[in-house]
Amino acid sequence: MSALLERRGISDRALDLADKVEAFVRDVVAPFEQDPRQGAHGPSEELVADLRDRARAAGLMTPHIPGGTGHLTQRETAAVLIRSGLSPLGPVALNTAAPDEGNMFLLGKVASDDLKDRFLKPLVSGDARSAFFMTEPDGGAGSDPSMMQTTCKPDGNHWVINGRKTYITGAVGAKVGIVMAKSDDGACMFLVDLPHPAIKTVRILDTIDNSMPGGHAEIEIDNLRLPADQMLGAAGEGFRYAQVRLAPARLSHCMRWLGACVRAQEIATDYANRRHAFGKPLIEHEGVGFMLAQNRIDLKQAELMTLWCADVLDSGAYGTTESSMTKVAVSEALMRVADNCVQVMGGQGVTADTIVEKVFREIRAFRIYDGPTEVHKWSLAGKIARDWKKTQS
Structure with a gap:
């Protein structure tokens, strides 16, 4: 794994931490991949607690926020989160998984000290999970958040929220919620x-992916009454805060699933070298060897794209365009990698005997969440048109 990770610009401390995370995921977490405490809607709360107890014992809970306060740089975070993704259960065990990782980042940037103490601390410690209530059913907010139908209205020193949400990851079993709604002042x-x-x-939706605890739920919010001091930041700033969260969250997805595809490549490579057909190992057949070779190329390109975007965010830039480009490039490249791994392994590749088929399903979902490929390309095309117009003025 280390040979695949660009090490320049990453501190020795972060690299040492990443090595410890990798050893923990491979030696402690991976043996749980066949654990029966996993179901159609993700690992059970019992399994999550078991894995997190082991991460705490190893001193690796929430490793990208060492000491529970300062966040690693995005490039350093990449070193750690890629390693955490070597097993689909790794991010769950280490508390680097979505949506918690993105929610912790947002609260660290926007929440008041009181809200951090009440809501962020239990997330960083791994004692609580969270959910981000933004996406809505047909007619509401999805890839276009401006279509939001969930409302919030002031009532004295409180706000009253009503609406419906869907595809809310981890809502079942979560202890902390971030609810997005529309007021007269904006989101x-x-x-x-x-x-x-x-x-x-x-209801909990039956989806192609099942690596995240609690699954993905459809939610009804009926006269939710909250004190005004539980508003995150200022009224009307919700869309801006969403971008504060989503740009690095897209990148974190790239990090974690890159690690998963590195592991899938390892498994497919081992299979292709051990399995024989027509008088020689599968790896010596060009049809197989070339797929694994292309995977190596795609993995390296995905890694470099991820680190490039990390550098942009570390520079203090907003990073929306760069994160869109990276999300498209990496998700599409990893889809090719996962598909090739299944194909190389043939019948074995579509069984649950290894994590390869699970990684394939998870990457397929990754091409959609946090913005489908087509939405990001549409947004990028719009920027290209705007940039061209500036050159004509």
């Missing part, structure tokens, strides 16, 4: 303790 965000009687789970 707002609120922090809420979960479970809450005004936030009802309509």
Whole structure:
């Protein structure tokens, strides 16, 4: 794994931490990949608690926020999160998984000290999970957040929120919620303790992916009444805060799933070298060897694209364009890698005997969440047109 990771610009401390994370994921977490405490909607709370206890014992809980306060740089975070992704259970165990990782980043940037103490600390310690309530059913916010239908109205020193949300990852079992709603001033965000009687789970969706605890839920919010001091930041700034969260969160997805595809490549490579057909190992057949060779190219390009975007964010730039480009390039490259791994392994590749088929399913979902490829390309095309117009004035 180390040979695949660009080490320049990453501190010795972060590299040492990344090596410890890799050893932990390979030696401690990976043996749980066949654990029966996993279901159609993700690992059970019992399994999550078991894995996190082991991460704490190893001193590796939430490793990208060492000491529970200062966040690693994005480039250093890449070194750690790529390694955490070597098993689909790695991010769950180490508390580097979505949506918690992105929610912790947002609260660290925007929340008041009181809100950090109440809501962020239990997330960083791994004692609580969280959910981000933004996406809505048909007619509401999705790739276009301006279509938001969930409303929030002031009532004295409180706000009252009503609406419906869908594809809410980890809502079931979460203790912290970030709810996005529309006021007369614009979008707002609120922090809420979960479970809450005004936030009802309509159903848990059956989806192609199942690596995240709690699955993805459809939610009804019925007269949720919250004190004004539980608003995150200022009224009307919700869309801006969403971008503060989403740009690095897209990149974190790239990091974690890059690690998963590195592992899938390892498994497919081992299979291709051990399995024989037509008088020689599969790896010696060009049809197989070339797929694994292309995978190596795609993995390296995905890594370099991820680190480039990390550098942009570390420079203090907003990073929306760069994160869109990276999300498209990496998700599409990793889809090719995962598909090739399945193909190389043939029948074995579509069984649950290894994590390869799971990685394939998870990467397929990755091409959609945090913005489908086509939405990012549409946004990038719009920027290209705007940039051209500037040159004509």
